Amino acid sequence: MTQAHRLSVAPMMDWTDRHCRYFHRQMTRRAMLYTEMVTAPAVIHGPKPRLLDFSAAEHPVALQLGGSDPAELAQATRIARDWRYDEVNLNVGCPSDRVQSGCFGAVLMLRPGLVADCVKAMQDQAEVPVTVKCRIGVDDQEPAEVLPRFLETMAGAGVGHVIIHARKAWLQGLSPKENREIPPLDYPLVLAMKRQFPQMTLCLNGGVTSLDQVRGLLDAGLDGVMLGRAAYHDPAAVLIGADALWGEDFAPEPAAVVAAMLPYVEAHLAQGGRLHSITRHMLGLFHGRPGARGWRRVLSEGASKPGAGPELLQAALGAVAEAAQAA
Structure with a gap:
């Protein structure tokens, strides 16, 4: 497991652009930073430098892709190789309407076999690890039944690292904002998954607002913690001093x-x-x-x-x- 994932900053649409990531990097040298989600068709057909360029100072940095067509995701992964990201991540967690209409994001929790096909196609074109970010389930799924099956399918597809947003996504009836706040968090389930899949790198996302919480979750056995809104709205509190998680004392004022x-x-x-x-x-x-x-x-x-x-x-x-x- 790469030590970068002891702490990471979540991909957040309209927030974690290259300027945000460069700013975050001034506070932590070690945390893994993620791009905003970029759809595979956008990478293929859109303005590639505008979508993919970043500063070398941002490393380690991961590209998050959205999509559900294995061929498109493979092509986007191949294109992105020239940018030298440290990881390529597949979004299986975003609950927005436009994501659902495109059959990617959290709705893919309903189709783990398709997710496996997608990551295999991406792995064939990637020179870096291909990872997955998911929810514990969607709608009326029972997370305690669905999540282990999903992780087993990912492991079978060669995925060694999964970031789990410890909430369900409700695809009908809740807005994307409400999906980040209303469904209850289930940390014990994610911790149970680490015990059930010890060979996988499992990181938890959702509701973490302090470095003390991060340390507690790492001590409980998780491989890493991903911060979202706390890293954006109160970055100094959670990023300055975070390198102590790696035994380093980088902590600028x-x-x-x-x-x-x-x-x-x-x-x-x-x-x-x-x-x-x-x-x-x-x-x-x-x-x-x-x-x-x-x-x-x-x-x-x-x-x-x-x-x-x-x-x-x-x-x-x-x-x-x-x-x-x-x-």
Whole structure:
């Protein structure tokens, strides 16, 4: 098992783009980072550099693909080889309407045989591990019956690593947002699966909001934990210091993280990019700390204005420093 998976940051649509991942990488050198889900047809027919480009500094980084056609997924995996991702992951967990209509994402929990065909086709074209991210079940499925059968099928297809979102997905009646919050979490089931499939690398996703929780789940026997919204909304709390999970002491102060982002911001602006594209991911950096409100305000009000540049980040840091002195 790659040690990278002791902690990872989940693929999140509209959130974990390349700018977000670069920002996260300034806080942890070791956690595995995931792209947003990219559909196989988009990789085949779409603007490949825009969809697949990333900074070498983001490694280790995984590409998540969505789809249910083995031939398409194989072709997308082959195309992505040139980008040198560290892993290719198949989405069998997303509950959105557009995913269902395309017969991929969580609806594939109903068709484990098709998932096996997909991953075998991907493995034939991949030079890196092919992994799966799934739910514990969908709709009226009984997770305690469905999940072990699903994992057994994945193991039979040569998949050695599965990330399990420890909630059911309700394909009818709940929105994607509600599917991340309403179905109850079942950590004991995921822990039971690790005992039942000790040879597999099993990671848990869903509801984890602190490094203490991560340590507890690792101590309970899981191979890794995937953080989602906590890593986005309060990144310093869960990513700064996370490298201690590997016995390393890399733990920069948030202000140092901002300083590390400045050359990246300058390069992005020099290429015609907008400051907001980066800073929108940085709003939570000082969450729960003195000056957090001022930090968010300066960036939110100024980053979209024409000509906004690195000096805005310096001004936002100034607001943090003022609040810290007043506290």
